[in-house]
Amino acid sequence: xxxxxxxxxxxxxxxxxxxxxxxxxGVRMIPGDPARVMAGTExxxxxxxxxxxxxxxNDPIPVQxxxxxxxxxxxxxxxxxxxxxxxxxxxxxxxxxxxxLACLSILVALTIAIPVGVLSAVRRNTxxxxxxxxxxxxxxxxxxxxxxxxxxxxFSVRLGWLxxxxxxxxxxxxxxxxxRMIMPAFVLGTALAAVLMRxxxxxxxxVLSADYxxxxxxxxxxxxxxxxxHAIRNGLIPVVTILGLQMGALMGGAVVTEQIFVVPGFGRLxxxxxxxxxxxxxxxxxxxxxxxxxxxxxxxxxSYSLLNPRIRIKGAADAR
Amino acid sequence: MPGNGGAVAARSAVVAPDAPATRLQLxxxxxxxxxxxxxxxxxxxxxxxxxxxxxxxxxDDPLRTDWGQIRKGPSAAHPFGTDDLGRDILSRVVYGTxxxxxxxxxxxxxAMAIGVPAxxxxxxxxxxxxxxxxxxxxxxxxxPFLILAIGLVTILGPSLxxxxxxxxxxxxxxxxxxxxxLVLSTREEEFVQGARALGxxxxxxxxxxxxxxxxxxxxxxxxxSIPGAIIAEAILSFLGLGVQPPSPSWGTxxxxxxxxxxxxxxxxxxxxxxxxxxxxSFNLAGDGLRDWLDPKDY
Numbered sequence: 001x002x003x004x005x006x007x008x009x010x011x012x013x014x015x016x017x018x019x020x021x022x023x024x025x026g027v028r029m030i031p032g033d034p035a036r037v038m039a040g041t042e043x044x045x046x047x048x049x050x051x052x053x054x055x056x057x058n059d060p061i062p063v064q065x066x067x068x069x070x071x072x073x074x075x076x077x078x079x080x081x082x083x084x085x086x087x088x089x090x091x092x093x094x095x096x097x098x099x100x101l102a103c104l105s106i107l108v109a110l111t112i113a114i115p116v117g118v119l120s121a122v123r124r125n126t127x128x129x130x131x132x133x134x135x136x137x138x139x140x141x142x143x144x145x146x147x148x149x150x151x152x153x154x155f156s157v158r159l160g161w162l163x164x165x166x167x168x169x170x171x172x173x174x175x176x177x178x179x180r181m182i183m184p185a186f187v188l189g190t191a192l193a194a195v196l197m198r199x200x201x202x203x204x205x206x207v208l209s210a211d212y213x214x215x216x217x218x219x220x221x222x223x224x225x226x227x228x229x230h231a232i233r234n235g236l237i238p239v240v241t242i243l244g245l246q247m248g249a250l251m252g253g254a255v256v257t258e259q260i261f262v263v264p265g266f267g268r269l270x271x272x273x274x275x276x277x278x279x280x281x282x283x284x285x286x287x288x289x290x291x292x293x294x295x296x297x298x299x300x301x302x303s304y305s306l307l308n309p310r311i312r313i314k315g316a317a318d319a320r
Numbered sequence: 321m322p323g324n325g326g327a328v329a330a331r332s333a334v335v336a337p338d339a340p341a342t343r344l345q346l347x348x349x350x351x352x353x354x355x356x357x358x359x360x361x362x363x364x365x366x367x368x369x370x371x372x373x374x375x376x377x378x379x380d381d382p383l384r385t386d387w388g389q390i391r392k393g394p395s396a397a398h399p400f401g402t403d404d405l406g407r408d409i410l411s412r413v414v415y416g417t418x419x420x421x422x423x424x425x426x427x428x429x430x431a432m433a434i435g436v437p438a439x440x441x442x443x444x445x446x447x448x449x450x451x452x453x454x455x456x457x458x459x460x461x462x463x464p465f466l467i468l469a470i471g472l473v474t475i476l477g478p479s480l481x482x483x484x485x486x487x488x489x490x491x492x493x494x495x496x497x498x499x500x501x502l503v504l505s506t507r508e509e510e511f512v513q514g515a516r517a518l519g520x521x522x523x524x525x526x527x528x529x530x531x532x533x534x535x536x537x538x539x540x541x542x543x544x545s546i547p548g549a550i551i552a553e554a555i556l557s558f559l560g561l562g563v564q565p566p567s568p569s570w571g572t573x574x575x576x577x578x579x580x581x582x583x584x585x586x587x588x589x590x591x592x593x594x595x596x597x598x599x600x601s602f603n604l605a606g607d608g609l610r611d612w613l614d615p616k617d618y
Contacts, residue, residue: 011458018459134356137607143551146592147573157582188524237462252466256555260578270467271559274474286471289334290462292535 004305012298019290020072024065034279038081068283077284082276087284090269097167097257098254098265101188104181105250108189111195114236117200121235122227124205132197139194144253148187148260155183165262169242184261188253192246199242204235237304244300248293350612357608362485363601371417390479391475391584393605401453401586404576405566412568413590421568423484423562424546430488430543435495440526442496443503455495460493469552469561473561480553480569483562487552499543511534514603536613543606554595570595 035051036043043051054060056067071077077087120132156164162183168176207213208231216226254267262268266285273281341349351358370377380398386406394401400409442453463471506512507530513531520589556562558570565572570591577587 011455014455015458015462018455019462022463026471026475031475031477137600137603138596141547141596141603143554143592143595143599145555146595148590149574149578149588149592153581153585153588156528157585248462248464249466252464255466255470256558260561270470274470274561281475282471286463286467289464289467290459293462293464 001305005302008298008301012294014296016291019294020069020287021065021281023287023290024068026286027279028061030279030282032192032277034081034277037277037279048310072287077287078280080273080281081278082281087281090281090310091266091285091288092262094266094269097263098258100170101181101254101257101263101265102250103183104185105187105189105253108185109192112189113196114200114239117197117239118204118227118232118235120197121201121204121208122223127237129201132201136194136197139190139197142190144187144191145256145260147190148183151183151187152260165260167263167265180263184257184263187260188250188257191253192243192250195241195249197248199239200235202259203238204231204313207231207235210234211256241300241304244297247296251289251293310311328329347612351608354608354611356604357612360601360604360606360608363597364605367417367598367601370414371421374415374418378414379409380408381409382407382411382415383566384408388420391580391587393584394586400590401584403573404580404584405589409573409587409590409595410437412506412573413570413594415568416570416573416591416594417598419480419552419557419563419567420553420595423480423487424602427484427488427549427553428491428542428546430485431491431495432538434489435492438492439496439501442464443500444507444526444530450500454500457493457496462496463490465490465548466552466555469556470559470561473556478556478561478564480563480567483553483556484490486556487549490552491549492543495538495541499534499538502537503530506530506533511597540606540610540613543602543609547602547606550599550602551595556589578611 005242025213033048035055035057038055039051056064059067068078075088077091079086082089083090116132118131118133123129152164153160163180166180168180170177180312209226213226213231216230217223221230251267255270257263257266258265259271266289267302269281270285270289272278273285386402386408389398389406391404392398392402392406398408398410403412405411438453442450452483459617460468468490469483469486472489473482476482476486512529513527515525520529553562554569554571554574557569558575560572560575563569563572565576573591574588577584577591580587
């Protein structure tokens with residue numbers, strides 16, 4: 001177990017190091033002169049030189065990289081060129097909004113995916129199953145931003161039930177917050193629901209054909225009890241992993257969803273920072289996103305191996 | 321009906337009832353058992369024809385503006401209505417097929433062109449090479465697909481080609497992982513060992529024995545990743561990072577439509593429906609292909 005943990009941690013650390021390299025190089029490949037962006041169009045050569053000196057842009061690239069990584073580890077990601085606010089502070093302001101959106105959409109996804117997935121596994125190859133499959137294929141194929149536009153068209157423009165965009169903090173006005181978050185959460189949750197539903201169905205079908213389920217049935221237990229007490233527990237384990245792996249897609253989806261519904265969250269921040277060529281912000285935001293993904297998956301893997309000794313042993317062997 | 325009976329008799333004369341069916345016939349029979357997959361494949365094919373034949377199918381020039389026809393609803397002259405510059409939306413949707421197909425198909429080609437060889441080498445040789453490629457892949461996969469694509473387009477600059485490249489590069493790690501995994505299990509098979517024992521070199525073993533055996537899994541993955549790539553292109557264009565106006569990309573059309581939801585909702589209907597139906601058809605076809613190529617399914 002300890003061996004597996006150490007192995008898993010080492011891999012994550014290497015991944016994080018490679019990520020930092022990719023982000024650093026990538027941002028330096030964005031066309032344009034960061035000094036010029038920081039100084040504004042009015043600045044003369046002397047002003048530019050000052051800024052290069054101040055931010056160490058004249059130093060050799062490896063020196064710049066290690067300085068950046070050193071500061072990043074201590075939580076200092078520099079400051080935004082546009083707002084002069086530190087990157088960490090900006091992210092700290094935007095992240096809770098996206099986290100709320102993400103949690104709500106996971107909630108939406110699970111409420112749809114698990115019942116429908118279980119139902120279509122239990123009633124395999126019936127009309128219900130076909131309907132559920134069709135639904136999940138539609139969920140996978142519908143472009144989320146178009147779904148968002150259609151929802152706005154219907155619920156805001158046509159019916160006038162929900163506000164089309166904007167954001168109100170939950171702590172200021174919970175009702176206003178939720179009415180504005182419903183549509184984005186639904187849009188973001190749809191694709192996730194489709195993926196999770198397929199996974200739930202597949203793993204439930206596998207579990208339902210296991211020997212211990214047959215034993216449970218032959219003991220004379222009711223079908224309901226077998227499904228809910230025996231099958232679901234094992235059937236939902238892979239769903240948790242997939243949920244972890246889908247966090248990246250959820251982040252990407254948040255970018256588009258927040259753009260459409262004008263939610264001032266982390267996803268919108270990414271697009272804004274890219275458009276305004278706010279280099280430190282782009283760098284910090286992308287680094288945080290990728291690192292978060294690595295950490296989430298590390299946690300999923302570790303908690304998984306704690307729950308299931310079979311994976312612990314097999315996982316350690318596979319990792320080699 | 322005597323004529324009908326004659327036809328049946330003639331057909332059974334060509335294919336004797338107990339003669340083993342040809343591979344093509346077997347394949348067709350198995351495909352015909354899956355109407356949704358078949359329908360998906362047909363629609364994909366239709367879109368392909370639409371893309372190739374856009375100049376003949378589209379009723380109008382997709383770029384021609386008409387100031388007398390601004391934001392007019394669907395009519396006989398303009399079945400899908402007109403947009404904010406008086407352009408015919410039907411023609412723009414038809415031409416948009418070209419852009420979507422191009423971005424969707426070529427980006428996945430690119431991803432496979434990089435990912436499959438890399439995965440082959442990693443899985444075949446193992447060792448340091450494998451470790452190096454896999455750690456890079458892990459890091460690559462840690463960037464959400466869309467955010468990576470956005471980042472790459474920022475570096476490359478907005479255009480259709482660059483969006484295609486960005487989507488392709490963002491999709492590559494999936495192919496490295498998949499190929500590597502498939503190679504790992506295939507290289508231990510007896511026929512690979514046999515080929516080695518007969519003195520086949522690495523390249524021959526990879527090209528003639530391993531690759532053909534993993535090709536179908538790769539093909540299925542390609543079919544199901546194309547809709548993702550098509551949607552990604554639409555998103556990039558929607559955000560203003562992909563195809564630039566006035567080119568008729570479905571994404572840019574939706575971007576323009578967003579400002580006129582109250583007065584011209586049809587501007588948002590058609591491009592979105594087009595993306596949805598094309599993506600759905602690819603997914604249906606891909607699902608069918610997966611079952612169809614599954615040897616357990618005879």
